[in-house]
Amino acid sequence: MKIKTLLLTFAIICITLITGCENDDFEEVIGVCPIVESTTPLSNALNVPLGQVITATFNEEMDPGSITSTSFTVAGTTPITGTVTYSGRTASFTPAVLLAENTTYTAKITTKAKDVMGNFLQLEYVWVFSTGTLLRPVVITADPINNAVSVPLNKTISATFNMAMNPATLNSTTFKVNQGTNAVAGSISYTGSTTVSFIPASPLLPNKIYTVTITTGAKNAQGTAMTADFIWNFTTDMIPAVTATDPMNNAVNVALNQTVTADFSTIMDVASINAATFTLKQGATTIPGTVSYSGTTASFKPTNSLVLGKIYTATITNGAKSAAGTPLASDYVWNFTTLLLPPAPIIIDLGTAAMFGAFGGNAGITNQGLNTVINNGSLGTTAASTLITGFHDGAVIYTETPLNVGNVTGDIFTAPPVPGTATSLAVAQKGLLDANIAYLSISPAAKPGGSDPNAGELGGLTLAPGIYKSASGTFKISNGNLTLDAQGDPNATWIFQTASGLTVGIAGPTGAKSVIMINGGLPKNVFWYVGSAATINSAGGGTMVGTIIANSGVTFSTAGNANQTVLNGRAISLVASVTMVNTTINVP
Numbered sequence: 001m002k003i004k005t006l007l008l009t010f011a012i013i014c015i016t017l018i019t020g021c022e023n024d025d026f027e028e029v030i031g032v033c034p035i036v037e038s039t040t041p042l043s044n045a046l047n048v049p050l051g052q053v054i055t056a057t058f059n060e061e062m063d064p065g066s067i068t069s070t071s072f073t074v075a076g077t078t079p080i081t082g083t084v085t086y087s088g089r090t091a092s093f094t095p096a097v098l099l100a101e102n103t104t105y106t107a108k109i110t111t112k113a114k115d116v117m118g119n120f121l122q123l124e125y126v127w128v129f130s131t132g133t134l135l136r137p138v139v140i141t142a143d144p145i146n147n148a149v150s151v152p153l154n155k156t157i158s159a160t161f162n163m164a165m166n167p168a169t170l171n172s173t174t175f176k177v178n179q180g181t182n183a184v185a186g187s188i189s190y191t192g193s194t195t196v197s198f199i200p201a202s203p204l205l206p207n208k209i210y211t212v213t214i215t216t217g218a219k220n221a222q223g224t225a226m227t228a229d230f231i232w233n234f235t236t237d238m239i240p241a242v243t244a245t246d247p248m249n250n251a252v253n254v255a256l257n258q259t260v261t262a263d264f265s266t267i268m269d270v271a272s273i274n275a276a277t278f279t280l281k282q283g284a285t286t287i288p289g290t291v292s293y294s295g296t297t298a299s300f301k302p303t304n305s306l307v308l309g310k311i312y313t314a315t316i317t318n319g320a321k322s323a324a325g326t327p328l329a330s331d332y333v334w335n336f337t338t339l340l341l342p343p344a345p346i347i348i349d350l351g352t353a354a355m356f357g358a359f360g361g362n363a364g365i366t367n368q369g370l371n372t373v374i375n376n377g378s379l380g381t382t383a384a385s386t387l388i389t390g391f392h393d394g395a396v397i398y399t400e401t402p403l404n405v406g407n408v409t410g411d412i413f414t415a416p417p418v419p420g421t422a423t424s425l426a427v428a429q430k431g432l433l434d435a436n437i438a439y440l441s442i443s444p445a446a447k448p449g450g451s452d453p454n455a456g457e458l459g460g461l462t463l464a465p466g467i468y469k470s471a472s473g474t475f476k477i478s479n480g481n482l483t484l485d486a487q488g489d490p491n492a493t494w495i496f497q498t499a500s501g502l503t504v505g506i507a508g509p510t511g512a513k514s515v516i517m518i519n520g521g522l523p524k525n526v527f528w529y530v531g532s533a534a535t536i537n538s539a540g541g542g543t544m545v546g547t548i549i550a551n552s553g554v555t556f557s558t559a560g561n562a563n564q565t566v567l568n569g570r571a572i573s574l575v576a577s578v579t580m581v582n583t584t585i586n587v588p
């Protein structure tokens with residue numbers, strides 16, 4: 001028996017010397033000693049994530065009871081706490097908190113770890129690794145931007161990060177919107193892996209400062225938080241309001257050519273100011289017109305003149321919006337009443353100049369057609385009789401040719417030689433004097449306050465009686481005919497003032513344009529003050545209306561045009577000639 005025991009003891013000693021393993025149970029079969037085959041992180045690894053779980057994998061099954069915080073430790077500058085677990089052949093150390101940035105750690109499996117056979121690790125297994133600088137999430141853009149103003153009341157508030165975020169960390173606790181101390185209710189969504197949005201449950205309040213905060217509770221997909229709260233502010237849009245109107249509410253004696261305007265408290269969306277949002281009615285009748293917007297003012301220009309003694313209702317609906325998209329709180333409605341009585345008639349005294357259908361200053365009058373006629377009027381010039389060409393009156397022919405014949409139903413007054421006489425010259429001189437007086441009486445100095453209804457272009461307009469002055473210094477009738485609406489007033493008077501030229505019509509066979517009078521308008525009450533020269537339908541044709549008093553000449557049609565050009569009025573030039581081609585002048 002003693003010999004058997006000695007032999008067994010000897011065998012155990014031999015096996016221990018060969019394997020390097022120790023075992024307290026002499027009855028067990030002794031195998032290979034446990035060793036660490038691999039680790040996570042690897043030894044000397046760099047830039048290890050701060051949330052790293054540290055593991056060691058053995059070459060065989062280990063005794064779980066020996067894998068503890070005593071046998072598996074991790075230390076930086078000091079030992080760190082964590083949870084040690086064992087599964088399969090792998091031991092894991094989960095730090096209680098994130099690892100520190102830019103820190104070297106030492107992990108250790110001690111010789112207290114043993115396998116299921118009871119064989120202990122023969123040498124401590126030690127490895128080191130280092131963490132790196134943590135890439136933290138930051139907000140790179142915010143909408144609205146910080147300190148934005150006039151933000152729409154239905155604005156969705158959003159922030160975009162520099163990396164993918166953990167959606168679970170983006171909630172009402174980490175994404176907060178406040179107006180002062182009051183929290184704003186809303187829903188939060190996360191899209192595109194980097195953008196979080198806050199949709200207010202109800203419209204924001206107007207003209208208020210809002211504060212948005214994304215806290216450090218917002219984390220990226222790896223669980224890394226922002227270094228600090230991200231905070232920004234914005235101010236909401238004010239509700240636009242109409243601050244003034246022209247005419248004012250309940251105004252009376254409003255002019256019949258009134259353009260109706262409304263001033264807003266803020267810049268408006270141009271597209272929202274239109275015929276649907278700005279209307280004018282007379283009773284139930286909608287008034288046609290053109291709507292425009294400039295600066296902060298909306299304008300409604302009626303297509304036709306308004307009617308005497310009527311109440312009109314102007315409306316701007318809440319479809320009108322600010323530039324930020326905020327609508328008026330409600331429709332804005334106001335009323336006004338037009339003139340109860342026609343305005344006092346404007347009396348223009350032409351004196352003896354009224355007898356002339358055409359007057360050529362001191363330069364004469366020329367006809368270049370077979371069908372020129374002056375009805376109910378005379379011709380005059382202070383120039384010599386030889387400067388009247390292509391005309392005859394009841395008694396005398398003035399240089400007519402077979403191609404240039406003009407009939408004057410009145411008389412022709414010129415200076416000598418015969419048929420001009422001293423007497424006819426005196427009549428012409430008085431006519432020119434009276435024409436100059438009338439010219440001054442319709443000038444901007446004598447009749448101020450004229451308006452320019454369409455930047456000098458009168459074609460296509462319908463104008464009520466009044467004074468109209470070209471802002472640019474020229475008037476044209478080229479984009480259509482001009483209509484003058486007397487609105488039933490037989491004394492309705494129009495004065496047009498241009499510091500330079502007047503041009504009626506455009507080139508081409510269909511270029512003639514006309515002045516049309518409606519609702520009782522009379523040619524005798526239309527006057528044109530022209531600072532230089534007037535050209536009437538150079539292509540021939542068309543009907544002009546009114547007494548034209550031009551400083552430097554009046555020309556009708558062009559030589560060779562057969563179409564008859566008509567003037568219901570007078571053509572008076574103060575210092576230059578009047579030229580006609582197949583022209584009919586009907587003196588009122």
